[in-house]
Amino acid sequence: MIGVDFRNRGPAEQVQEAITGLFVRARTFRSGLIVIGILFAFVFFEAIRLTSALSNMQELERQRDVLRIKVQNIQIQVKAISDRRAALLAALERRRSNVDLATTIAAASDLVATSMALTQLRVAPGGFEVEGRGTNLTDIRASLARLESMFDGSATFELNRDEMGSSAVSFRFDIVRK
């Protein structure tokens, strides 16, 4: 608080003091205004920055929402594509398995036919069953052993010998695919 004591002063002095006081008050007022002005200018500048940042964020949110919808649609389409690709690959794999089957039949029947007359071969998923007739038990057992080594599986078989000395063999062979 700036004050002027007019007591014990002459008129001229009092006027001078008064004018000086006014100038001092004016300077103080101006300085105060400048300080407050600068501070509020900062505040104004910050407000503009904040408004701009908020506007920018709203634009980003709008872009994000648009993209989110697009991505959701794309994800649905990608899922459909993925399902169809899986179905196509499964179909191709199933079609290709015919070669495996023919190869299996050829290998098994050729191997067994060296030791017995093959009468029937049933192929089912997971293995096959063979029926045949042979006379030489040693050869038959050797064939089964070779089958086991070839297909990495196990054979369970029945052997019945008839009056003529011929052995009727039927066995089940379960393949463990390598």
Add this chain to the structure above:
Amino acid sequence: MNFAFLAFSTLIAFCSLVGFESALAGVDTRAMALTLEIAAQNKALLSGESAGRSAISIESGIRRLHLADSPRQQIMMLFADLEAIGGRRNVKITSFRHEVNTRYDVTVEGEYPATLAALADLSASHVAAQTSRVLFDRADGHVRAAFSLDVFRLGDASAHNHVP
């Protein structure tokens, strides 16, 4: 200029500055998170577009294998294939019977190697058909093979699900 007024104004201005700065920091953080999210979504869009391009070849494969055809069209195609294979391998088709759903029982007769080759030829059929449950009677080089053919077909929902 009152000191109290000056102090009060300064205090108000500082408080406003602090408030705006903290709000700006929050907005900047949120904007950064949004930018990252947008980048991730753009990446997902790009990968989706590349998947869309591969869809063309997938659809072509599905058409080539008649996976989306009606059962009637598939039967016609399968029988035509069997006849072609039989003619090529000199194997006779003695029966062709429709069992449940997409299963067909087929019997073929012919020379032993030719019959095996005919079975293997099914892997090049126009229809994706898998042979199973083969009954293979072999005598004196002559073979009768009875087998089940399972024809692969896309489900109704997926068959009519149009992919761009």
